[in-house]
Amino acid sequence: MLDWEQLAECHKALGDKTRLHILSLLKVEELCVCEIVEVLQITQPAVSQHMRKLKTAKLVRERRNGQWVFYSLDGSIYPFFESIVQTFPDVRNEIEELKKKGLRVLCN
Amino acid sequence: MLDWEQLAECHKALGDKTRLHILSLLKVEELCVCEIVEVLQITQPAVSQHMRKLKTAKLVRERRNGQWVFYSLDGSIYPFFESIVQTFPDVRNEIEELKKKGLRVLCN
DNA sequence: AAGTTATATAATCATATGCTTATATATGAA
DNA sequence: TTCATATATAAGCATATGATTATATAACTT
Numbered sequence: 001m002l003d004w005e006q007l008a009e010c011h012k013a014l015g016d017k018t019r020l021h022i023l024s025l026l027k028v029e030e031l032c033v034c035e036i037v038e039v040l041q042i043t044q045p046a047v048s049q050h051m052r053k054l055k056t057a058k059l060v061r062e063r064r065n066g067q068w069v070f071y072s073l074d075g076s077i078y079p080f081f082e083s084i085v086q087t088f089p090d091v092r093n094e095i096e097e098l099k100k101k102g103l104r105v106l107c108n
Numbered sequence: 109m110l111d112w113e114q115l116a117e118c119h120k121a122l123g124d125k126t127r128l129h130i131l132s133l134l135k136v137e138e139l140c141v142c143e144i145v146e147v148l149q150i151t152q153p154a155v156s157q158h159m160r161k162l163k164t165a166k167l168v169r170e171r172r173n174g175q176w177v178f179y180s181l182d183g184s185i186y187p188f189f190e191s192i193v194q195t196f197p198d199v200r201n202e203i204e205e206l207k208k209k210g211l212r213v214l215c216n
Numbered sequence: 217a218a219g220t221t222a223t224a225t226a227a228t229c230a231t232a233t234g235c236t237t238a239t240a241t242a243t244g245a246a
Numbered sequence: 247t248t249c250a251t252a253t254a255t256a257a258g259c260a261t262a263t264g265a266t267t268a269t270a271t272a273a274c275t276t
Binding site for chain 1: 251252253254255256
Binding site: 002003004005007008009010011012013014015016017020021078079080083084086087088089 | 112117118120124125129186191195196
């Protein structure tokens with residue numbers, strides 16, 4: 001079912017602070033790239049590249065809505081994913097901040 | 109409790125095929141470095157360096173017995189560790205092979 | 217003490233990673 | 247079609263990673 005290749009890829013994707021941060025944000029709710037850029041304060045290509053890794057590792061799902069691409073959590077192929085997600089730090093306050101700044105209005 | 113630093117380090121340690129292989133072996137039973145070398149067919153320093161990473165990430169425990177250093181699984185600080193371990197491929201046959209070759213006799 | 221075996225560390229090297237800037241593609245609006 | 251916005255890809259670069267060979271350390275044996 002899950003071979004070493006796939007398992008290693010999954011954990012490699014999880015083995016980066018920035019991606020753990022992104023996944024923690026997606027745990028709260030689906031977000032588009034520009035929102036993640038806003039929260040993390042890194043460049044948009046950096047976020048796009050992280051999203052590609054997460055998608056390749058099958059840890060996120062992608063949904064296009066107009067110009068925006070929304071990403072959401074999806075580790076369904078990994079039996080352990082839920083228990084990992086539970087250990088993510090709580091970042092609801094960061095999403096709150098984002099909303100206060102009104103940026104979310106743009107892509108909804 | 110578990111910060112991003114620690115979580116990333118854990119998954120980084122898991123994000124390598126060779127180390128997943130080592131952990132899968134340790135899931136079967138405690139092993140010393142020379143036994144792991146024998147199974148993996150890579151150099152002894154390579155194994156030592158992997159063990160250091162796994163130990164730093166708190167995924168294995170170390171026990172010295174004479175000239176030998178034995179390693180065993182220990183992810184107790186990670187709530188998700190057990191469910192990850194369950195997804196490791198079964199490598200009991202590789203341990204069996206090792207025993208057939210009689211190498212285990214040396215360090216017991 | 218001298219030799220042997222097991223493990224760890226150091227030095228080196230090729231490849232992978234994560235970021236940046238620059239550019240391309242995709243969608244929507246005028 | 248032209249312009250603006252969102253996202254993706256390409257190229258370049260500094261650092262990290264995983265392997266090897268060579269050497270150091272630790273413990274047992276004689």
